[in-house]
Amino acid sequence: MFFFKKFFKKKKQPVDSQQTTDRQSVQSVSKIDKIGKGKSQTSRGLIKSNKLFMAWNKNAEEKKQRQKSGLVADSYLKQISPKKGFTFHSDYFEVGDGVAQILTIVPTKNADRQLPPFWVTRMLPRGLGQNVTARLIQPISTKTEKWTKDNEVKADAAVRQAYGERKVNDPSNQDIAFQVQDMHQINEDLRGGQYHGSEYKILLKAPDVETLDSAREQYKLRLKNNFRGLTVEVFEGQQKDDFENLLKSADAQIGHEKKMYTSQELAGGYYLMSKGIDDITGKYVGVSEGDFNNPAMLMDVDDWSRNIVVASKFGPRTGSYSTEVFGDHLRSISLWGVKIAEDAMIQNHRVVHFILNNTDIEDIGKRKIGADLSKHTSNINMGKGAINPFEAFGREEDKLNVYPTLTEKLRLMFKEMSPSLNDVDLNKYFTQLLKEFMEDKGLWKPNAKENIDTISLVGLPHNEYPLLSDFSLYLSTIFTIYQKQGNQQAIKSLEKIQGVVDRMKEENGDIFDKHTSSVVDNAQTIPQVIYDFASISERGRGIAMAQFINTLGYATQNLHRGDVVIIHGVDQLAPEVKEFVKDNLQKLTRRDVRIAYLYDNVMSAINDKDFNDLTSADYTLFSAMSSDELEAYKETMKATIPSALENSLISKDDLLYYLSRDREKVLFKLDLIL
Incomplete structure (x- = not known):
């Protein structure tokens, strides 16, 4: 490794030419103006003039539309681009409200001759400080077969010459011995393989220069501990060149010696990386967490057939919205309830909500946070009666x-x-x-x-x-x-x-x-119905449970395949009514109606495994847990969770969620877009 070397000189960059003005429109106007000033035009000339004017007018309109489109694109770019331009200094550059630096990983002679499996994971820049971001960028260029053979011959000759000229007790003899071993290994690797040139660049960004320097030194120390003979350098006066060539191939990198690898060496550097969730029909729900790779979570929330379980002890907050935006009357599970309902309705399914935990999901639409579904929703206050206990419902x-x-x-x-x-x-x-x-x-x-x-x-x-x-x-x-x-x-x-x-x-x-009120009759066909037990809960749990039992059969009698029942606050169900409720829900399941169980407490969801069919759920979504909750979860689900993931799950982070779906297990930060 690192044996063949090739040097590249700095290439001159072409000077940007000034943009010229669009002369076509000016010339067109000039021609029309001359035609318009003619004193003795024929009818053919008038027609020609009119056609020219129409053509010019069409071109002008198209140009106007292009400019308008450009303004839209420009306004979007302004939102995502830095507030300030780039200002380059000798060893860092300013970008937006922070500073950044491009680092190059540099090996010393005979460094890292014995590479462990997945060795690149040790290079990944992580945990370098608050508000510090770092990206490892590895451009690669594969050498041609001719280049490899030519350099192999040259290197072999150089090694043989060095070996023949070695002296007794010369300290360099060990280096020559290493080179001989490397040549044998390289010759072995190149049978069916190729040779590759590569660079390892680190794009480091921090709020200020002091934080940037501290992060760089931390990373340098980490490299020293993880590898023998590796360090990281900032090349003075070359930040602008490094930045311009950052995403180019290894051969296009300026002024540095390339690190060379056989195919086997380079393949040994790859690491096993989860891809998060990227369903073909998925929507953005957050960002993966706790892995080398943290991609966006694109999840099809409606991709389930029987039952799902969602549990969180936290209030409503996402990566895009604070708790204050949602108000005090919502829970984190309320947001999932809204999302589950929206995605089901998009697929032309009906949704019935039972609100047992005093949440107000309709208020999300009123606050104009999500889609306004008021025209497609019937909200029934169960504190005002609505259903006669002695009326029988069914077919x-x-x-x-x-x-x-x-x-x-x-x-x-x-x-x-x-x-x-x-x-x-x-x-x-x-x-x-x-x-x-x-x-x-x-x-x-x-x-x-x-x-x-x-x-x-x-x-x-x-x-x-x-x-x-x-x-x-x-x-x-x-x-x-x-x-x-x-x-x-x-x-x-x-x-x-x-x-x-x-x-x-x-x-x-x-x-x-x-x-029974005619209000609930109208709710039998509307896409979304919310049966709200908030006000009746104030009269006592027994009364609320009695009314819930009274409502369940009527509210679900007209649901069909793919329709969804969402119970918000399953924790509130009295133990003595669960058998009756479960029997009714099982009847719905036999009709292919889907059930979503939403809990305000993770332990309640785990302890309720017989009621909610937790172990056979299509997927489960649990917030961050306590150590007791995690142990109960592992025992119930018969799950083996890596220690690193356990450490991440035991947290008070209110954005953290753990998705378990078939064989997919993903930790992510919640950022629902309603």
Whole structure:
């Protein structure tokens, strides 16, 4: 390595010529002007003049459009270009509000004869200080076969001559021995290989000269520790030349000795590098983190078929927007919920949101941060009722399954309203009471299976279903009957049930004692529906859970393949309702409806693995974790995570996310564009 040498002299750069003015338009105007001043033009001359004028006018209009386009391009370039031009000094240059320097990695004689695998990774400039950026640039030029053979012959002759002229006890004998070994190795490598010239340049940028010098010295020390005989130099007075030739081939680099490699040596310098996520249909969601390569994350958020799990304990912030921009009413997972919904709607799928964690995703559109989807969205405040608990929802052909679902829903609602109700109260007395009540109202019949064609349970007008107040009257009648019979167990159970009904009717009648609103009817076809439980949560968790259970079936009955249900704040679900919710969600999954579980806490998502099917999710997105959360994650997912990645994941960085999708595992900084 580094044995063959070739020197290149500085090339003269052509002097830029001044731009000339566009004379074509001037000449055209002059001709038209002369024609226009003629006193005795023929009709043919007038036609010719008119044509010339039209041609000139067209050219002028095209030029105007080009100038306008140029202004647009120029305005964009102004946004990304440095505020100030480049000012070159002897060993650095000013750019924008900072300073920069081009460094060249220089080997000494016989440096790095034994190169380890992936040796270039040791050259990568990382961690050189706050606000310091560094890029390793490696131009390569491959030599022709003739050049290689000619220089191989010359080098072989030079080595033989040096070997023959060596003297006893001469200190240079060791160098000659190294050269002989190198020649044998090079001859071996060149069988089927080639020879390459290369340079290693470092583009270093810092806020000020002191920081720049400190970063350079840190990097120089790192090279010294990682390699024998390598250092980094700044060539005085040549920064401008180095900058102009930075991206050219190695042969075009000015004034330096090229470092030469065989194909095997150069290949040994390549390092395994992840490419992040670059889905063909992906959109920008952030920048990869924790690797040698940190490319943009281009992720197709809608590329999933069954369920996904997203969890974060942090507030809303991205690389482009601060928390103040989003406000206090959002969470980081709220942003993902909006993104998941937007991408699903773009693919012509419907989306249903259940907001359990007091977030306000519609406000993102109001703040004009993301797309304004208000015309395609129905926001239903569940604190105002909207759905009658005694109305059955489902398809006509599923009536036999709809009734048990309705019964289970009401049992759970009553249980949430009064945890003191036991299994006897609910499964025996309440279930029997409800069956008789529905039969009395003509919605159900004894021996339902034999009378299925005569049952009208689903699809009726909303006002034909009984209300909670009707059930209360029926309950009073039955209670009187049991009192006369002296059935103490029945009386005791019915008293507790009556207490729940009275509480629901008197304290929360505006929610539970109303016919289903036409507002939710309109929501059955609109692309996006938001069922907001924020205001009802203030009345108590039990009431919120009862209303959520009451809403779930109706809200999802018209969803089809590819449509999406997003539950914001799954952490808020009471343990006792999860079995019912999971059964309903599994029915949706069998219809190829997709479920997104969004958690405000990483540990909650991990502990909820049986409910959210975490281990079989299409993908998971978790924010930075604590050490306990990471250990729980590894145990649950049966995951082996490299120690370097573990160290990065255990963090309080609110922008950090870890994506696990099939075999792809990527750490990245969040920068969602909504």
